[in-house]
Amino acid sequence: MERWRPCPCPSPCLPRIPKENPMRLSVFFMPTLKETPAEAQIASHRLMLRAGMVRQSAAGIYSWLPLGWKVLRKIQQIVREEQDAAGAQEVLMPTIQSADIWRESGRYDAYGKEMLRITDRHDREMLYGPTNEELITQLFRDNVKSYRELPKILYHIQWKFRDEVRPRFGVMRGREFLMKDSYSFDVDYEGAKRSYEVMFNAYLKTFKRMGLTAIPMQADPGAIGGNLSHEFHILAETGESGVFYDIAYDELAAKGEIDLDALSRLYAVTDEKHDPNAPNVPPPERLKVARGIEVGHIFYFGTKYSKAMNAVVAGPDGNPLVVEMGSYGIGVSRLVGAIVEAFHDDRGIKWPESVAPFKVGLINLKVGDSACDTVCEDIYRRLSAAGVEILYDDRDERAGVKFADMDLIGLPWQLVAGPKGLAAGVVELKSRHTGEKQELSVESALARLCG
RNA sequence: CGGGGUGUAGCUCAGCCUGGUAGAGCGCCAGCUUUGGGAGCUGGAUGCCGGAGGUUCGAAUCCUCUCGCCCCGACCA
Structure with missing residues (x-):
């Protein structure tokens, strides 16, 4: 069975996105809930629990069930591809760290x-790492000795705990969360600024691929220090913070790549600033x-x-050079919740196609009816073979239950x-996003979905 | 960490005030009837009533302690 498809990115050297296996709902582990668990307050939390994406195991700590895990992996993969395309290199650092290096940086006592x-x-x-500056700095200083090896951007996608x-x-605000963290190493400020711009643009592309409008906001560098700092907020009606920004941003964003200097002149801040x-x-x-979120x-x-x-390297003149660093985070697990906040209605979630756990949900309205079964099996087989990610609701349930579950997920x-x-x-082919329904032949439906 | 809630069936919750040995709806299992937007009827299973201690003839219920979870605030990706 076809399990791989070419990456949709323009660049041909990017990795391929692993596809999700086709699945039958009669066997899929997807415990949906008709009622909302009492602990869930906001839309994304309610919907993720109801759709059977996650289950809480302790305060702020979650198990990811198949449906949620698929989405998390897709987001992770988009992030990974855009980091790779930007020239960053992936590593994997541990979750458990030694206190020693945190004493070196002085943060062991500073961190609360x-x-x-x-x-x-x-x-x-x-300690269970809340972030990785110390670890990456150690990794870098132990292994990079010359300015000629710079610049470098390293990143990893790992669970963290705060x-x-x-x-x-x-x-969205768990204690354990999956983060992508990149760290740049340059010989001077000019280089560091270039690295910053590379990441800046990678971020715009990354969020755009998830169907999100992300606004870079001037951020207070805060305790971390430095003078180049942006927070990326995605727009969602239920966002946690108010954002104010120049409408010119929308015009710039429509053009694709954004010039950092042009952008930095624009007004864009969160409500507290x-x-x-x-x-x-x-x-x-x-x-x-x-x-925004x-x-x-x-x-x-x-x-x-x-x-x-x-962390020093030998400079062109042979003298030691203290490297200039930057760090670049994306809240990968948080994005799952954020995307749900951005895309849902009162019936459930409306996934953007790029992060959807499956592209198509096939509903057999009358399991046991030979015409229905035959046609559905045929569709299921052919879409699977064509590499279209499909979830087939072959359960012996009433129509209403199936429609409700499908809208929910x-x-x-x-x-x-x-x-x-x-x-x-x-x-009938229905778009979850627009609600538009269309009756058409099986053949044209298949043609539409394979495109 | 301050303040406020809450813990009873898989989920949502009633019962607690006024102690007498546990309920409803949904879900689950079986059967029948239904079948294009979370069906109907019948039958069934499921609970150490968060935990420990105390009061009492008797505690889901009263008292003490403890743990978990949720909300507001402070904090944060």
Whole structure:
């Protein structure tokens, strides 16, 4: 069976996206809920629980069930592809770290109770990593010795833990979360700025591929230090923070790649930093007010860690050079929740096709009816063979249950085959996004879905 | 970490005030009838009533302690 398809990216050297196996709902582990669990407050949390994507195991800690895991992997893969395309190289660093390197940077004591501290059997002080600057700096300094090996951008996608006092909003604000972190190493500020711009543009592409509008906001570098810093917020009505931005951003974004200098002149801030009297605030008719969810954060922090941890390379003149660093995060697991916040209605989720757990949901309205069974099996087989990710609802359930579940889990396309339609030679194709339904022959439906 | 809630069946919840040995709806299992947007009837299974201690002849219910979870705030991707 065809399990791989060419990557849709323009660049031919990108890896291929592994496809999801076709699946029958009669065997799929997807425990949907008709009622909303009491603990879930916001839409994405409610829907992710109801759709059987995740289950909480402790406060802010979740198991990912097949449906949720598929989405998480797709998001992860888009992030990975865009990082690779930008020239970053993937590594994998451990979740458990030694306290020693955190003492070198001075953060072991500075970091509060959010750091989960662990003692091993030999009484060594360990911790479950809340972030990885120390680890990557150590990795770099131990293995890179010359300026000629720079610039470098390394990244990893790994689980992290921050012992938040009050986890909430499901996977959007969990204690354990999957993050992509990139770290750039350059010989000077100019280089660091170029790395920053490369990541900046990679982020715009990454979020766009997920169907999201991501607005880079000027961010306070805060405790990390440095003077180049942007938070990427995606727009969602139920977003956690208010955002204000110049409508010119939308015009720029439509053009694709955005020039950082052009962008940095635009006004775009979250509500706590909004200053109506700031010099570059656009007039009211050009100031967009919306709500956003932070899904990425990039910043340049210079030599903060390289200096403290002695990450130096030999410069052109033979003298040691303290490397200039930046770090670039994307909340991968948080994005799952954020995308649901951005794309849902009162019936359920509406996945953008690029991250949908399956592309098509096939509903057999009357299991046991030989016409329905035959046609559905045929569709299932042919779409599977064509590499179209399909979830076939072959359960012996009532129509209403199937429609409700399919709307809930939000696959982009629903293909409905029932006795009445088949008698007339048609099946129904419904777009979950627009709600538009169309009756057409099996052949044309297949043609549409294979495209 | 401050403040406020809450814990009873897989899910949503009633019962607690006023102690007498556990319920409803949905879900699950079986059968029949249904069948194009979360069906109807009949029958059935499921609970150490979060845990420990105490009061009492008797505790889901009252008291003490404890743990989990949720909400507001502070904090954060």
